[in-house]
Amino acid sequence: MNSSLPARLEPWRIRPRPKRGEALSSWLVRIAEARGKLPHQLVQELCPGLQFWNRDGDLLAPPVLLDALAVRTGTPRPEIERLTLGSLAGVLDEAISGKEQSSTVRPLGVYHRTRRGHGQQYCAPCLATDTPFFRLRWRLTLFPACTRHGLILNDACHSCAAPVVPHRGALHACHACDADLRLATHEPASAPLMQLQHHNQRVLDGHAVTWPGFWASTRWNGLLPNTSFLAAALVRVVPVGSAKR
Numbered sequence: 001m002n003s004s005l006p007a008r009l010e011p012w013r014i015r016p017r018p019k020r021g022e023a024l025s026s027w028l029v030r031i032a033e034a035r036g037k038l039p040h041q042l043v044q045e046l047c048p049g050l051q052f053w054n055r056d057g058d059l060l061a062p063p064v065l066l067d068a069l070a071v072r073t074g075t076p077r078p079e080i081e082r083l084t085l086g087s088l089a090g091v092l093d094e095a096i097s098g099k100e101q102s103s104t105v106r107p108l109g110v111y112h113r114t115r116r117g118h119g120q121q122y123c124a125p126c127l128a129t130d131t132p133f134f135r136l137r138w139r140l141t142l143f144p145a146c147t148r149h150g151l152i153l154n155d156a157c158h159s160c161a162a163p164v165v166p167h168r169g170a171l172h173a174c175h176a177c178d179a180d181l182r183l184a185t186h187e188p189a190s191a192p193l194m195q196l197q198h199h200n201q202r203v204l205d206g207h208a209v210t211w212p213g214f215w216a217s218t219r220w221n222g223l224l225p226n227t228s229f230l231a232a233a234l235v236r237v238v239p240v241g242s243a244k245r
Contacts, residue, residue, distance in 0.1 A: 015073040019133045024083040025057050026134035029167050031073070039167040046072060053167055056108050056119075058139060059085045059096065085139060091204060092140070106139050106155070108163075120164040121153035127172045128182040134166055142200050145193055151186035152193075158184035 016034050018027045032042040043052045046068040061084045070077045081087050085096050085105055093102040109117025121138040123146035137143040138153060145152050156163060159179035168175035172182050189197075 009068060009071040011074050012072050017073075018075065018079065018083055019131065021135045021137065022083055022133045023058050023136040023139065024061055024080070025167060026171065027083060028052075028057075029171055030131075030133060033171075055110055058083075058136065059105060061086065083136060085136065088140075088204070092142070104141050106141055115163045115165050118155040118163050120166070121155045122164055122181060122184075123149060123151060123153055124182050124184040124186060125149045125151070132171045132182075134171065137201070137204075143197055145189035145197055146186075147194060147197055147201065149186075150189050150194060152189050154181075154184055154186060157181065 012035070014034050016027070016030050028042060029039050032039045035042065037045070040053055043050055043065070047062070047065050050062060050065060052062070052065065066077060066080050066084075069075065069080050088104075089096045092104040096102045096105060106119035106121070107117050108115050108119040119139060120134070121144070122134065123138075126132070126135070126146060126148065143153075154164075157174040157177060157179055158181070159174060160177040162174060162176035164181070165175040169178065173180060
């Protein structure tokens with residue numbers, strides 16, 4: 001079903017601001033909770049007829065939804081675009097979505113509205129904060145660790161091994177068994193992995209960086225220099241089986 005922006009939209013009085021680095025889907029869940037609605041009800045209020053949750057919304061965010069959010073929340077459109085994986089096109093890869101989805105994005109494996117893939121990662125200590133939210137970079141293959149807590153991210157429920165689906169329950173709870181994800185344990189991240197990931201983040205932020213231990217005398221500015229090399233380096237430093245299946 002096609003969706004279009006309603007003729008007249010008024011700003012919401014209750015409208016949580018997006019957190020720095022937050023994913024669009026996470027922000028929508030937080031807005032829904034604040035407004036006493038289910039996530040799918042919120043999207044229908046924004047754009048009647050829009051199918052958002054039965055696909056990878058962070059990857060395939062419709063422009064009409066971003067337009068409606070800008071009006072309803074008073075958030076500048078460019079700021080909302082930065083909550084989507086599409087905003088990384090030209091930085092992580094020439095194209096992020098399409099027939100050949102970028103290998104830099106962890107696939108959710110959505111099939112008939114069911115997530116079969118473990119593409120959504122999380123950090124339990126991060127979710128245990130006063131305002132839990134899912135970071136956009138938790139969907140990226142080049143960011144398998146939490147730089148704040150020095151832990152390998154989990155990509156499954158620690159209790160039942162189900163994929164993480166934040167919009168089907170509370171942000172901190174497993175949708176399948178209701179286990180509290182904040183209580184999950186993590187493997188510690190190695191020093192080489194943390195060093196590499198800190199550099200990856202600086203590249204995404206647009207800084208010129210030096211890659212000690214990889215290219216001692218080469219400087220890169222703006223774009224990831226060689227994603228295949230970085231992916232190979234991560235394979236060497238990330239322990240196998242870091243998440244329960």
